[in-house]
Amino acid sequence: MHIGSGPREPQAICAAVLADRYLAPGERTREAVFKRVARALARAEQPCARSHFARLFHRTPCLLFWARHSTRAQ
Incomplete structure (x- = not known):
């Protein structure tokens, strides 16, 4: 596959x-699954911004990858 x-x-x-x-x-x-993971990642944000970030993470799968790997380093 290419x-x-x-x-x-x-x-x-x-x-x-x-x-x-x-x-x-x-x-x-x-x-x-993607929606659930996006909502879970958004829980790290302020409550008033969670729905915004959940939508952002869901629309942009590379952000899910980034968020998962950046939190490991902390």
């Missing part, structure tokens, strides 16, 4: 791993 190849059809193993390791009760899609 960058820019576009979306691919998920493989069966991907769905199995998602369900086994990442989906919380009541979640059925990776989109639900």
Whole structure:
């Protein structure tokens, strides 16, 4: 696979791993996981700014990656 190849059809193993390791009760899609993680990361912000940052983290997946790795160093 090369960058820019576009979306691919998920493989069966991907769905199995998602369900086994990442989906919380009541979640059925990776989109639900992304939203949950974005909300969790936003909890580090001031209460009045949390919804803004949750939307920002959800819209910008690279921020999720950055946030996860930058908090490890602290």
